[in-house]
Amino acid sequence: MEETLKTRAERAYELLEKLSFTRVSCSEEETRAAEMLKAEAEKNGVPASIETFEASCGIVKEARLKVLEPYEKEYEVTGYIRSDSTPPDGLELDFVYAENGLPQNLVGCEGKAILVNGRVTYRMYERLQKAKPAAIIGFSGGVTDRNEETDLDIRKLRETYAGAFGSNVLLNLRASDALELVARGAKKVRVTVKAESFDGVSRNVLCEIPGTEFPDEIVSFGAHYDSVYFSKGAYDNMSGSVIIMEMLRYFKANPPRRTVRFHWYGSEEQGLLGSKAWTKAHEDELSKHVLMINVDVAAPVLGSEQVITMGTEAMTSYVDGMMKELGKAAEVKTDIYSSDSVPFADKGVPAINFCRFGAHGAAFIHERRDDLAYGYMNAEALGKTLDIVMEFSKRVINAPVFPIERKISDEIKDKVDKYLFRKK
Ligand SMILES: [Zn+2]
Structure with missing residues (x-):
């Protein structure tokens, strides 16, 4: 039947x-x-x-982001899988909010830590890498998320991205923290990533x-x-x-x-x-x-x-x-x-x-x-x-x-x- x-x-x-x-x-x-x-x-x-x-594939053993100026505060971040590592003590960098990473946002960003809106897309990554920042920070979630009800996303620098435009130090932040960082006018940050990549x-x-x-x-x-x-x-x-x-x-x-x-x-x-x-x-x-x-x-x-x-x-x-x-x-x-x-x-x-x-x-x-x-x-x-x-x-x-x-x-x-x- x-x-x-x-x-x-x-x-x-x-x-x-x-x-x-x-x-x-x-x-x-x-x-x-x-x-x-x-x-x-x-x-x-x-x-x-x-x-x-x-x-x-890979693992991130340590990922840290600390604002040094004009206030001091450590934020919870995740490092992208396949991110580059920083020196063990991290990198002290000027911080710039680069929105969607248009060329106009990226003038003078070489050697700096840049925050971009949300997820780093392929074409955005192409533009970002041309500007030679020392670290790229994206964010996930929404600005009203409650930390205890959401997880801080773990992202990966895909082969298609890295193969075409090279690797970099990449971090992910909560949207609510990104909001705070920009609203409070973060100027200088310390970025630390310790990552291992393998197949x-x-x-x-x-x-x-x-x-x-x-x-x-x-x-x-x-x-x-x-x-x-x-x-x-x-x-x-x-x-x-x-x-x-x-x-x-x-x-x-x-x-x-x-x-x-x-x-x-x-x-x-x-x-x-x-x-x-x-x-x-x-x-x-x-x-x-x-x-x-x-x-x-x-x-x-x-x-x-x-x-x-x-x-x-x-x-x-x-x-x-x-x-x-x-x-x-x-x-x-x-x-x-x-x-x-x-x-x-x-x-x-x-x-x-x-x-x-x-x-x-x-x-x-x-x-x-x-x-x-x-x-x-x-x-x-x-x-x-x-x-x-x-x-x-x-x-x-x-x-x-x-x-x-x-x-x-x-x-x-x-x-x-x-x-x-x-x-x-
Ligand atoms: Zn599916």
Whole structure:
């Protein structure tokens, strides 16, 4: 007998509960989660393997920021992973607030400590490095955050940034402290960072169910299973990981006409490292891929279904029509989605992203509240995305003729080039 959606959703939610723990790139917990996903696939009758890849990694042993003039105060900071170290006693530096780091903000900043708004973006970092500051300070959170209710973010200087523009001393501060520093007119600071950089090992979990009629046409399901610091990553993205596990169960019980792959990617949060590693190591297999189906974020009770296609407008119309025919409420659009679908689209494989976005203020990512204990996710809501992914997948994977053209529009190609920093 066909299982009901409720049964599938409740089972997926149980697995979500088991895997809701912090799973940062290259950590022991990330490895543990990979092994649990592999064991679950095998329990469901599909042999799975783990492929490792190197990911830049490191630890920060000490990070300090002290204002010396016109007042004296030490602020809590984190050093970026892969930050340069200062001399052991730190650097005494003039302090400048450089807002969004426009060239006008950066005149005369050489050798100084500069504070910039929020997160250091790629293009901002390019401008900052040209100005040759001695230290870069960003901030996270909001100015009304209570310290005991929030965590001071730990960030990383990504390889893409350091490789293109070199490294520097980088720190992260709370937004409320950044506000105080600027409002009180900080002029001179002491910055101390002691950091060690090394290569870590991250993992992708992989398995396959061969197609009965068109084994050489591959549809690849993907979901990242890593999280960021302080976050259990239930919403982002163990929710998507357990949804594709249900797809594996379905296609094991109902052999697909086309070959289906299941990939759980590590280190997505560090710049899509798992899917980039996979597409690089398996370039020769990509020509057989007709579609990549990515699921990244699901399960908030208050939310809405979003389908983001990275192919052509014709693909979007097809999917939108299917949702209407099925009576599934999902907004379908063509756009880039910042997830593991990008490396596939970059290699010419059309990709589709299924997600359930939380309504405003009804879901949290990349922080401690991405945790089932906060009560905004449940099995029924998880089932909504699961249902849509399942109905869509059954149709396309078993279609007599594959209904989606293997083509990426110029608009999406352009967005991918910009996303991957090949174009401004
Ligand atoms: Zn995600």
